[in-house]
Amino acid sequence: MASLQDQLLKAGIVDAKKAKKIKQEQRKQAKQQPKGSVQVDEAKQLAQQALAEKAAKAKALNKQQQQQAEKKAIQAQIIQLISRHRIDRGDGDIAYQFTDGKKIKKLYVTALLQTQLSNGLIAIAKLNEGYELVPAVVADKIKQRDESVIVLINDKKDSIDEDDPYADYQIPDDLMW
Structure with missing residues (x-):
């Protein structure tokens, strides 16, 4: 394959004297550089x-x-998860109050749902601008994904601490605040 210089000569674009002069200049530049160093092409570096x-x-x-x-x-x-496992509140007549951030909110639930909420069997989750009741197991799954969605989940109170000085003064389940 012929070099670019040979091709230009054949095409008549460059004459022989000019081609020889360019070749000499390239040799001079190559000799002027110290041995072992490679000529750095700035355009290639900038492109890279x-x-x-x-x-x-x-x-x-x-x-x-x-x-x-x-x-x-x-x-x-x-x-x-919330829409699939939400619990229907039915015709709740008991107002269950809880906090969402710094605001106190109210849901009307049945007596059974109120006891389940206070015992930690179900939780309150925020869906868009409303609130839904979901089982505690589902609330744990939701909490793993995003804790801010679960507004209220009470701790399950299975056992009472023996050293508790207020063990004799239990809070009634039907206490409303």
Whole structure:
């Protein structure tokens, strides 16, 4: 295969004197450089650096999009868990009060649901702008994904501490505040 210089000569674009002069200049430049050093092409370096920066930006953007997709998937799982396992409140006539952040909220529940809420068998979860009752097992699954969705889950009180000085003064289950 002929070099670019030979091709230009054949095409008549460059004459022989000019080609010889260019070749001599290239040899001079090569001899002027110390032995063992390689001529650095700045354009190649800049192109490689730009390519590396572009790849880093693309990687960061991809990671961010992946995190957003994971967040959306977790939110969809939470909504699905709540809507599938929500407990119907029925015609509740007892107001059950709880705190959501710094605000006191109220749900009307039946007597059975009130005792289950106070015993920690069911929990209150926030769905969009409303509140739903879900079993404690489902609430634990939701809590693993996002703790802020579970508004209230009472501790199950199976045993009473023996050293508790107020053990004789139990709080009644039907106490309303």
